Amino acid sequence: MMREVTVQSVEETWALAAALAATLRPGDVVCLEGDLGAGKTTFTQGLAKALGVPGRVVSPTFCIVQEHGTMVHMDLYRLNSEADVLDLGWDDFRARGAIIVVEWPERAGSLIPGNARHVRFWHGKENSEERKIAIDF
Numbered sequence: 001m002m003r004e005v006t007v008q009s010v011e012e013t014w015a016l017a018a019a020l021a022a023t024l025r026p027g028d029v030v031c032l033e034g035d036l037g038a039g040k041t042t043f044t045q046g047l048a049k050a051l052g053v054p055g056r057v058v059s060p061t062f063c064i065v066q067e068h069g070t071m072v073h074m075d076l077y078r079l080n081s082e083a084d085v086l087d088l089g090w091d092d093f094r095a096r097g098a099i100i101v102v103e104w105p106e107r108a109g110s111l112i113p114g115n116a117r118h119v120r121f122w123h124g125k126e127n128s129e130e131r132k133i134a135i136d137f
């Protein structure tokens, strides 16, 4: 069931990410959907912190995939096809049981498994840290 929450700060977004992280298992795919700047990468930072994986989560400018130990973070914004996603080593990450966190999952089409977790983000009031986040707990 999708539950919608309004958060008022980055810290609250991280806290929500930690709550989702507590329910994740190896091999899970987490799809983060929403506009530019809505908070997908920020949420991923919260997941990484809660999962205790190494490295700093950043918005990928040149690299589309960043590996943080057992968690893999992908931003598919610039990709056009499932073939491009496969070229990133998608099947290897899946075979390895990585937790794969995907921004712009639309680009991955049918590669996204039916049991993927979904989180959707919306901007809140202008010039605020308000965001609406729907999450399938």
Ligand SMILES: Nc1ncnc2c1ncn2[C@@H]1O[C@H](COP(=O)(O)OP(=O)(O)OP(=O)(O)O)[C@@H](O)[C@H]1O
Residues within 6 Å of the ligand: 007, 008, 009, 010, 011, 013, 034, 035, 036, 037, 038, 039, 040, 041, 042, 043, 059, 075, 103, 128, 129, 130, 131
């Ligand atoms: N409650 C909040 N949750 C998440 N980010 C917030 C919040 N309030 C303010 N922000 C700010 O909004 C920006 C969100 O950027 P972020 O990179 O997370 O978005 P994104 O959805 O990943 O965008 P893109 O599609 O460009 O990758 C950051 O600068 C962050 O500090």
Ligand SMILES: [Mg+2]
Residues within 6 Å of the ligand: 040, 041, 042, 059, 075, 103
């Ligand atoms: Mg991002």
